[in-house]
Amino acid sequence: MDSKRFPYPVKKSVEEQKANLTDVNLIGQDLTGANLAGANLKYANLRNVNFTGAYLYNADLMYTNLRNANFTGADLSGADLIGADLFRADLIGAVLTDAVLTGAKLTDANLTDAVLTGANLFHADLTGANLTGAKGLKQD
Secondary structure, eight states, X not given: OOOEEOOSOHHHHHXXXXXXXXXXXXXXXXXXXXXXXXXXXXXXXXXXXXXXXXXXXXXXXXXXXOTTOBOTTOBOTTOBOTTOBOTTOBOTTOBOTTOBOTTOBOTTXXXXXXXXXXXXXXXXXXXXXXXXXXXXXXXX
């Protein structure tokens, strides 16, 4: 599967709700504060992307490469992150209320002060993840 290259300035082109960016390659882009509410980003390569303060409410990020991405203060409420690779992702203060993280790889991710109320972490790999101050985690 060949990833698409984005031919024009990223920030101006993706700030439209429900954008279809399936399989797009945005490695290392700066999407600080971007509005990607409802966007379809399935299978995208978003490694090292800066999503600081971005709005990704109900975004579809299934099986997306988010390794080393920065989601500090981002809103991922209701986002679908099934099978997403969030290895060493920075999710400090991110809001993941009702997000679906089934089977997601959160190895060595930083979830300090993240809001995980209602999030589905079934079969998620949290090996080495920092959950200091994370809110909404249910304990058995």
